[in-house]
Amino acid sequence: MMGMSVLVTGGAGYIGSHAVLALLDAGHRVVVVDNLVTGFAWAVDPRATLVECAVEDDRVRDVIREHGVEAIMHFAGSVVVPESVSDPLKYYRNNTAASRALIESAVVAGCKHFIFSSTAATYGTPAKVPVAEGDPTVPINPYGMSKLMTEAMLKDVAAAHPINYAALRYFNVAGADPLGRSGQSTIGATHLIKIAVEAAIGKRGHVGVYGTDFDTPDGTGVRDYIHVSDLAAAHVAALDLLVSDPGRSHTLNAGYNRGFSVLEVLDAVDRVTNMQIERRMEGRRAGDPAALVADNSAILSTLAWRPARADLDTIVTDALAWERKLAERQAS
Template sequence: MSVLVTGGAGYIGSHTVHALVEAGENVVVIDNLSTGFSQFLPESAPLFIGDAADENLVEGVISAHGVESIIHFAGSVVVPESMRDPLAYYRNNTMTTRSLLNVAVKCGINRFIFSSTAAVYGNPEQVPVPESAPTRPLSPYGSSKLMTEIMLHDVASAHGMNHVVLRYFNVAGADPQARMGLATAGATHLLKIAVEAATGQRAKIDVFGTDYPTPDGSCIRDFIHVSDLAQAHRSALSYLRGGSPSVTLNCGYGRGYSVLETIEAVRRVCGRNFAVQYAPRRPGDIMTMIADTSRIRGVLDWTPRYDDLETIARHALQWEEKLFHERQADQQHAVSA
């Protein structure tokens, strides 16, 4: 029996595939490689290049590989982009999942793990924010994920599909062994941008909003190391296999760091300064987002290993330096050729 991972060649997906394979799982991946990289996957995990919305492809993979569980990452994740092109997000996130669930029901899949987001909460009334908090997304990205959560709940109720919804807070860092990390061009993740500035690939880093009612005026985020998040997916799979009921879980550490604190952590780790430019607030940005993690710590067999901002920054920097050196070597090779 196998686990199907959609979007498994992407940032979080590839880390999860490695975690599953290292735990002895048989894993098969579907990814269209629009933001993923085939070289990040272990050799033992076959990759089918295509769209998770392609019902014929998905059904064929499930049948050929004896898939019994699905972990669904495939989708679009950039808040500002979703504000500019909302229909693309409803297509890539909500409609794709509808097609995937249709095949899952047809094939009798009864375990499903969904990659959701803390953006479904909008600006929370309570911090840390519990899973029971009202869902009032401020962006089409958050709305598209919330629509999918509702759809998954309804499908599960109608067809006996147990599921885990994992609401990610701010995912950051990279594999401690530097086998993979965030490599998508034009990424908007704060720590990614900061380490690009630290390695000289950006002239500056923009801070959007310094007039929020927070201690230093910048937004506050709960960062979670991508490797810890990958292990949360592995633990969620074990949870479902144990016959436990469907559940929605926050994925964070339960502590917040401001944008300016995060930039200072990167400066300390890299030992270099880089320019910061202050800009107005962006539409769709949330002021403070910190997870109430009591439920995930009580429900899953999951203990974070990298709950430290400087460790997260160090792993992100290590990965970025590796990418930078590889690009320089490729450019030199191209010139000499």
């Protein structure tokens, strides 16, 4: 397939920067729109064009026209679940309202394909594990609801305008680019593997384990961890599908159909680092389901995509290598 011009919102952030790499590596042209509130300009590959502005700006329409953008990958948004509970309006503004404005820009400027970073939080606390795309979506926090509302808008817009979309519902994204070109650089991250590798290199004194009385094999929360590079590859595969079959849209889980508990993840970090991180058992956090694992049969049957780094120790190894690189960067 010929290279396309793709707009990536939030391309200076964690997942967005990896999608930029995957698109460029696949021969596409990339323009990034990011307001750099949580992203980093240095995280954007120099082969891409960076435009510093908010996704809800009308200026985005000019960017789409100027660069002949044929597809949008939308990663920009706020992602901290507890913060969404304490500040819901921020999430409905940054996720739902900003997405509405971006979708309108796409329609007005004639962009035909839209790939959206959705979330497993759209399911809330699933009645069964693994959870499939057709299962009930009953979010238990404003973060999940803000993303589900965007999915609803995309569905309605695709029915009314010549645009198709893929909404990828991410499970727990972790790891870093195997070539060390990007990784999770957020300060105060809330992701377990990021926190654990920070502890492994001495950035933190311990790792808190929130909840030891869940209905799981070892009592700690079970999650489906997907390597960020595999996730980025899924976005490129989704783009190929949208272009080849413009009449159809897709909502797909992005995960491995394999759950690991908090303690299993920490055991993996201990294995990879050959040391022991201090674990502190704490109470449950509000809104944490016991287990969240993807039924990934739909993405495997729909996209020309297979995970390449679906091994917990590999994910941890890549995350650790990035954390060491980040520490060097911050020290220099």
